[in-house]
Amino acid sequence: MKSAANAVVLLSGGLxxxxxxxxxxxxxxxxxxxxxxxxQRHARELDAAQNLATAAERHVVIDLDLRAYGGSALTDDIxxxxxxxxxxxxxxxxxxYVPARNTIFLSHALALAEVEGAGDxxxxxxxxxYSGYPDCRPDYxxxxxxxxxxxxxxxxxxxxxxxxxxxxxxxxxxxxxxxGVELGVDYGATLSCYDPPATEILTHCGGCDACYLRKxxxxxxxxxxxxxxxP
Amino acid sequence: MKSAANAVVLLSGGLxxxxxxxxxxxxxxxxxxxxxxxxQRHARELDAAQNLATAAERHVVIDLDLRAYGGSALTDDIxxxxxxxxxxxxxxxxxxYVPARNTIFLSHALALAEVEGAGDxxxxxxxxxYSGYPDCRPDYxxxxxxxxxxxxxxxxxxxxxxxxxxxxxxxxxxxxxxxGVELGVDYGATLSCYDPPATEILTHCGGCDACYLRKxxxxxxxxxxxxxxxP
Numbered sequence: 180m181k182s183a184a185n186a187v188v189l190l191s192g193g194l195x196x197x198x199x200x201x202x203x204x205x206x207x208x209x210x211x212x213x214x215x216x217x218x219q220r221h222a223r224e225l226d227a228a229q230n231l232a233t234a235a236e237r238h239v240v241i242d243l244d245l246r247a248y249g250g251s252a253l254t255d256d257i258x259x260x261x262x263x264x265x266x267x268x269x270x271x272x273x274x275x276y277v278p279a280r281n282t283i284f285l286s287h288a289l290a291l292a293e294v295e296g297a298g299d300x301x302x303x304x305x306x307x308x309y310s311g312y313p314d315c316r317p318d319y320x321x322x323x324x325x326x327x328x329x330x331x332x333x334x335x336x337x338x339x340x341x342x343x344x345x346x347x348x349x350x351x352x353x354x355x356x357x358x359g360v361e362l363g364v365d366y367g368a369t370l371s372c373y374d375p376p377a378t379e380i381l382t383h384c385g386g387c388d389a390c391y392l393r394k395x396x397x398x399x400x401x402x403x404x405x406x407x408x409x410p
Numbered sequence: 411m412k413s414a415a416n417a418v419v420l421l422s423g424g425l426x427x428x429x430x431x432x433x434x435x436x437x438x439x440x441x442x443x444x445x446x447x448x449x450q451r452h453a454r455e456l457d458a459a460q461n462l463a464t465a466a467e468r469h470v471v472i473d474l475d476l477r478a479y480g481g482s483a484l485t486d487d488i489x490x491x492x493x494x495x496x497x498x499x500x501x502x503x504x505x506x507y508v509p510a511r512n513t514i515f516l517s518h519a520l521a522l523a524e525v526e527g528a529g530d531x532x533x534x535x536x537x538x539x540y541s542g543y544p545d546c547r548p549d550y551x552x553x554x555x556x557x558x559x560x561x562x563x564x565x566x567x568x569x570x571x572x573x574x575x576x577x578x579x580x581x582x583x584x585x586x587x588x589x590g591v592e593l594g595v596d597y598g599a600t601l602s603c604y605d606p607p608a609t610e611i612l613t614h615c616g617g618c619d620a621c622y623l624r625k626x627x628x629x630x631x632x633x634x635x636x637x638x639x640x641p
Contacts, residue, residue, distance in 0.1 A: 239478060247470055248525045279521035282561045286517040290510035294479045319560040326553035330513045330545045 185209045185297035186344075187288045188235065192227030193371045194393060195303030195347055198355050200234055201362040202346050203301050210235040211295050213288055217280075218246035220373070226380050227370040241287055248278055261374075261386035281314035285323055285343070292341055293331045301344045307351050320345055352396030360402060367405035382407045416440045416528035417575075418519045419466065423458030424602040425624060426534030426578055429586050431465055432593040433577050434532050441466040442526050444519055448511075449477035451604070457611050458601040472518055479509055492605075492617035512545035516554055516574070523572055524562045532575045538582050551576055583627030591633060598636035607640045614639050 186208035190196045203210050212235035214228040225240065232238035281304065288300045304315040313319065324343045333339035347355050359366065371393045372383040383390050385408035397404035417439035421427045434441055443466035445459040456471065463469035512535065519531045535546040544550065555574045564570035578586050590597065602624045603614040614621050616639035628635035 241475070241478060243474060244472070245521065247472060248521045277521075278524040278563070279517055279561055282520055282557070283514070283517040286510055286514040289513055290476065290479045290508075293509040313563055314561045316560070319557065322553070322557035322560050326513070326550065326557045329547070329550040329553050330510055332509070332544055 184299065185211070185292075185295050186299040186301060187292045187295065187297045188212050188301040189284055189288055189303065190214050190228045190232060190235075190238075191303075192224035192229075192231060192369060193303070193389070194352075194359070194366055194369050194396070195305060195355060196228075197231050197364050197366065197369045198359040198362070199301045199303045199344075199346060200231060201359060201364045203299070203344075204234050205362055208299065210237075211291060211297065212238045213284075213291055214238065214240045215243050215284060215287070216240060217243045217277075221370070221375050223375050223380060224370045227368060230368055239291060243283065243287075245277060245280070245283070260388065261384070263388055263391065279314070281312075281319075282323070285327075289327050289330065289341065293333055293339075296333075296339060297341075298339050299342050299344050301346070303347050304345050305347050305352075305355070306349065317345075317348060320348070351399065352392050353399035356396050356400045356402055360400075365405075371406075376409045379407075382409055384409055415530065416442070416523075416526050417530040417532060418523045418526065418528045419443050419532040420515055420519055420534065421445050421459045421463060421466075421469075422534075423455035423460075423462060423600060424534070424620070425583075425590070425597055425600050425627070426536060426586060427459075428462050428595050428597065428600045429590040429593070430532045430534045430575075430577060431462055432590060432595045434530070434575075435465050436593055439530065441468075442522060442528065443469045444515075444522055445469065445471045446474050446515060446518070447471055448474045448508075452601070452606050454606050454611060455601045458599060461599055470522060474514065474518075476508060476511070476514070491619065492615070494619055494622065510545070512543075512550075513554070516558075520558050520561065520572065524564055524570075527564075527570060528572075529570050530573050530575050532577070534578050535576050536578045536583075536586070537580065546579075548576075548579060551579070582630065583623050584630035587627050587631045587633055591631075596636075602637075610638075612638060616640055 186203050188200050188203050188210050190200055190212040212232040214225055216222060216225060292300050306316055320343050327341050370381050371389040373387040373389050374384045376382050376384060383406050393406065394404060417434050419431050419434050419441050421431055421443040443463040445456055447453060447456060523531050537547055551574050558572050601612050602620040604618040604620050605615045607613050607615060614637050624637065625635060
């Protein structure tokens, strides 16, 4: 399917968002990539986002200080949990959960979509290998879409209903990686780690939940993992 | 009704938000007031918010640059329309509409509510004298609430469902003012104007939609208008 329609792609710089960017590009969209500097300790992911965004028409980086709210290991001085297994992750919502983060990110994407006349917002959420975050589930996504179409001028006037596009939602990490490799995504240029060493760009800690799922994804897909993990 | 429950109150510094702050206080909530510095040309409303917030336990001001999106007379170099009537306002969504603004504000309120353990979020939307903004209507509010309860850890775990409290939604501006006066709100300390003169704090232009509705509200309520309008 080729179309010249405008789309907004939420681009964190991680593996999932790099894949949805490639999917949106394959569909022929004119892409505005949207990233956030939100006080994340893994702000190095923005370096990755910047590089990946060369595939987009425009890259908007919004400053948002989510540290003002607190309550997450991703933004506060709380240790990022290490060496957990999939079973551990299934049992609770982890401390790396940032309160209402996807809702805040999608709200900004909605504003940008309205201004740009974009009908599609791509977000790389994943209900399978998803670390237990509530705002990654299909029910949540549908509810946001319903709300979004009541929120905007374009939605009300019926000129531009907005669709939340979640092409990864039912895929395993291995399936995501296979799809991305087919589309030519360079996963060596992405950063998934929640707690990357300060010293080098794109080096992963290897022990946080995001690194665990990433490693496992490449192993399950039987695809060579190009990631540099800290020793 | 008295309760010691936590609540988040969206506080712009205008007439409506001053009224909901007083309503939340009367209900006995422990209040966190939330305001935004979003690139609004009427940033003077934050001076009003700061003063009003003395009634709250805590006042959080978030910096958000909505100018990055553009498309509104409230944030861009577009003239604020003047001397429109209610009939004019009923006919379209005005240029002062900021794309997805309430969605962005409510998303941040949701994050703060989750961190503070607040079950109530107060927002001073108004479906009657509402300037034609889509994100002030009851359908929108209910859709946001549904989404919010799927978005958060507390919602998922069922420990703290969130309620969007819109005590002004069915009231006319005159009824809002009467209610506020009963509760002792000092409307002379609020700022509604979209285009306040740069010279003085709390002076209103007298010609924008917000000033029109404010003036008309005091007149309809037969209550002396304490507002200083620019000559």
